[in-house]
Amino acid sequence: MVGTFRRAILGGMAGAAALTTAQAAPRIVAASDLSGVWTNAWYTKLERPAAFKDLVVTPTEAAAYEAPRLAHGGELIDSVDDTLGQNAAEFPDNGPGLARIHGDLRSSWIVDPPDGKVPWRPGTKAAQDLGHPSKDYANPEARDTEERCLTNPGTAAPILNDHDANLVQFVQTGDRRKGGFLAIYGEKNHQVRIVTILPDGAKPATDARSIGVADWLGTSVGHWEGPTLVVDTAGFRPGLTMVNRALLVSDQARVHERFTRTGSPTEPGEIAYGFEVIDESLFTRPIRGEMIFRPAKAQIFEYACHEGNYGLPNILSGARRIERDAAKSEK
Secondary structure, three states: OHHHHHHHHHHHHHHHHHHHHHOOOOOOOOOOOOOEEEEOOOOOEOOOOOOOOOOEEOHHHHHHHHHHHHHHOOOOOOOOOOOOOHHHHOOOOOOOOOOEEOOEEEOEOEEEOOOOOOOEOOOHHHHHOOOOOOOOOOOHHHOOOOOOOOOOOOOOOOOOOOOOOOEEEEEEEEEOOOEEEEEEEEOOOOOEEEEEEOOOOOOOOOOHHHOOOOEOOOEEEEEEEOOEEEEEEEOEOOOEEEEEOOEEEEOOOEEEEEEEEOOOOOOOOOEEEEEEEEOOOOEOOOEEEEEEEEEOOOOOOOOOOOOOOOHHHHHHHHHHHHHHHHHHHHO
16 A cells, blocks of 8 residues: 555656646646646635625625735735734735635635634634644644644645645546546645545445544545545544644544536636535534635745754754753742
């Protein structure tokens, strides 16, 4: 199995090089071929912001929301900036505006619960202080996994967008008759999620959690339902894993994804993406969402981030210095 995954990844790397050339002209693609470089950069994010009450917003409401954000790539510059100018200097990637799905402007990816919010069990979100940087600088385990370059919302299940690095590359191998693999490569960090695609007519005989070992990305198994690739993911590592700064999953999570490619045989069209997250240890009900991927006009360049790259050793050394100074003051 390890050898099979390695061959799939190496094949994906070769496919990635080929895609750069193929983007110069339209190519014939099948509806069941998801390969390509896509983007889910939109002002729309997982949860509904306070500016909106409903899932579907009017063009007037959308224009009022987008207007102050246009000058900075889809984001507001925080007036209280404790990052020494990082907020104003960095370049966010939030696409052209709010996403339009089924002709409607959407305020959130979450369509259920109806309020567009993650339905945390009481105390869970407060205990994790999700969305806020940890103030514990003493241990690497206390830092969030995206900061440590271990996770990436563009690769995880479910696939989400962030304020930057929203390109996603799909490299698909095999065919529907024999099955194959789908490699999902996110722009940020280094992760590649490998989806095992079963042959037409076959469905997983067991829950995905029973296949392989516990992993940061879980184990993903897919099958075709007409033009839609249906992917079930479970088997996440023990403990909590950050999908992005709005969502955590535990080792009890199950994620159901649906990928449907639209458009004509010679045009890339879009990918309609739906997902459902079930995690009874964290959420009071399942989370169901819808998203649109559109063809990217750019290439993916190496992000080159790994745990311990620069920031983490400096964070930990600063904590050791504070501890030494505290010990001296006690003498």
